[in-house]
Amino acid sequence: MDILSRWRAGGETPDPAKLLAAIPYCQLLGLTAEVRDGALVLIMPFGAHLIGNPVLPAIHGGVIGSLMETAALAQIVWEGGVERLPKPVDINIDYLRTGRPVTSYASARITKQGRRVVNVHAQMWQEDAAKPVAALRAHFLIAGS
Template identity: 55%
Template structure:
């Protein structure tokens, strides 16, 4: 993983979790140094309400959790996947079935537990479709 970090190669981080591959997640660098943006592609299999249409809420929650995990692994030089303790998601508006983005900010990184805040948006980062706060158990 250290070599992948040096080359800014995000694929080993995404390959570590099968659900990331199922969702089709990709990662790109953010605007600030160390910030990562998770990208969820538009895919009909991710629609939860075809009448609206809208992304499934579980997919939006998974995107937020994924952004938090990727940011933790990348920022902490960790090779192990942190274990989720809890995740609280605030659904702010309906997420259309289009390309969706998420970023996470580590608010506290302790020796055993990390607190992370994540936001997901579609067209404008200033208008998030969902936000989350999560706690993770870190490997010793």
């Protein structure tokens, strides 16, 4: 039985913080989740292991993508209605600013949820939410095997 089915069987509602705690790679990145003003926000404190360019220094592009992809996944699970963990089909990442060595945040918004596919947009920012570091657009498969 998968993690979401186990939660459902136990009468639990999908909890993004618990989901992140159950995913080893999210633990490696140090991701946590909070609900702020009714919106789910993922938080990634800076760690030296997130560096991709030691000269600037800057957070690795893959870390930025990982944070936003996880924000998208957590948003889908949080809003509910999925039987199992969504699987990414494709992602598009726009890198807008350098990811500096400080705490990063990400949130996502479901643009459209169909029966099989969900379209999600996510953003990552650091000190100023009005100055996004990166944006992601993705499709996740929520049905099928």
